Amino acid sequence: MDAEYWYNSRLFNPERARSSAEAAGFTTPEEDVGAVLDAFSKHGVKATFFVLGSLLEEYPHLTRSIESRGHEVGIHAYNHLEFPTHEAFTQDLQRGLEVFRRTTGKTPAGYRHPYFMVNQQKLATLSKHFAYDTSVVPSLHIPGHYGHPSAKTTPTRLGGMLELPLSVTPYIRLPAATGWYYRNLGRRYIEWIINSSLRRHAYAQICLHTWEFTPKNRVRGVPKHVFRNCGKPMEKLVEELCDLADRAGAALLTCSEYARSPENAAGKAENVL
Numbered sequence: 512m513d514a515e516y517w518y519n520s521r522l523f524n525p526e527r528a529r530s531s532a533e534a535a536g537f538t539t540p541e542e543d544v545g546a547v548l549d550a551f552s553k554h555g556v557k558a559t560f561f562v563l564g565s566l567l568e569e570y571p572h573l574t575r576s577i578e579s580r581g582h583e584v585g586i587h588a589y590n591h592l593e594f595p596t597h598e599a600f601t602q603d604l605q606r607g608l609e610v611f612r613r614t615t616g617k618t619p620a621g622y623r624h625p626y627f628m629v630n631q632q633k634l635a636t637l638s639k640h641f642a643y644d645t646s647v648v649p650s651l652h653i654p655g656h657y658g659h660p661s662a663k664t665t666p667t668r669l670g671g672m673l674e675l676p677l678s679v680t681p682y683i684r685l686p687a688a689t690g691w692y693y694r695n696l697g698r699r700y701i702e703w704i705i706n707s708s709l710r711r712h713a714y715a716q717i718c719l720h721t722w723e724f725t726p727k728n729r730v731r732g733v734p735k736h737v738f739r740n741c742g743k744p745m746e747k748l749v750e751e752l753c754d755l756a757d758r759a760g761a762a763l764l765t766c767s768e769y770a771r772s773p774e775n776a777a778g779k780a781e782n783v784l
Contacts, residue, residue, distance in 0.1 A: 512560045512721060514562040514573065514587065514721045515566060518534075519563075523734065528730050528733050538725040542725060543721040546725050548576065550746040551582070558583070558765060559765045559766040560577050562577075562611075564586065565610075571614045584615070586622050587623050588625050589610060594633075597633070604622075604640070618640075620766075620770075621766050621770075622646065623645050641672055642770055643675055643766055644669075645676070649663060649677075649684065650684045662783060664684075666714060669783050675716055677689070678708040678717065680703070688701070688704060688716060689717070690719040691736070693748050694723070695736050709761055713761075715761070723741050724741070725741065726741055726742035
């Protein structure tokens with residue numbers, strides 16, 4: 512679960528969108544997180560929340576709210592940017608870690624890169640700081656976006672860090688495991704990928720966003736598909752994922768719980784991408 516601002520997107524002009532009259536009534540990030548926590552509590556789900564450092568500075572109590580419900584908190588960078596240079600990436604990483612430690616008194620165990628725009632050099636740096644990372648989408652490359660078609664589709668160890676990739680479709684490796692695909696392509700598509708991943712790998716990973724759990728009206732300049740089926744449909748997704756896990760005999764775990772399991776606690780280090 513990525514805890515971020517609804518306008519953290521490259522699909523529209525964020526400054527114009529957030530200042531528009533149509534967005535004036537949108538919920539706050541705190542309310543978005545609350546909606547997710549209520550949905551998860553209703554269905555007995557535990558998850559990992561990757562919180563932006565900039566969001567944590569504005570809402571420093573968010574981690575307490577999340578952890579008090581039994582969830583884990585990781586970091587989602589400080590700024591929600593691509594970081595095209597390694598210097599920009601490392602500077603943001605240090606800033607995010609400083610905010611996290613100052614706010615929580617702890618060092619996060621895991622990281623997720625904004626937009627999944629990660630490379631081998633970034634992963635090598637992350638392996639010096641985290642027990643796990645979940646930034647790799649081992650799918651066909653989407654021009655201008657994410658996708659590493661040669662990356663491993665199963666958890667892989669890089670030094671002391673475990674890489675937990677998002678699930679993709681079998682064979683042709685289409686991306687599938689985010690809320691956008693559920694909200695726009697429907698339940699059957701995301702069920703197919705999760706069932707397939709569980710059968711083939713005994714593992715599945717999905718990424719949702721906190722802002723998807725509260726209703727969003729149309730905003731001029733924002734494509735229709737961005738906010739389609741936000742709000743109640745996402746709580747329905749949680750219910751359907753729980754049913755799917757029950758039928759498959761799968762456990763819903765936080766990332767740290769999975770990384771600490773005996774079969775993942777040690778392993779041969781490999782290149783991830």
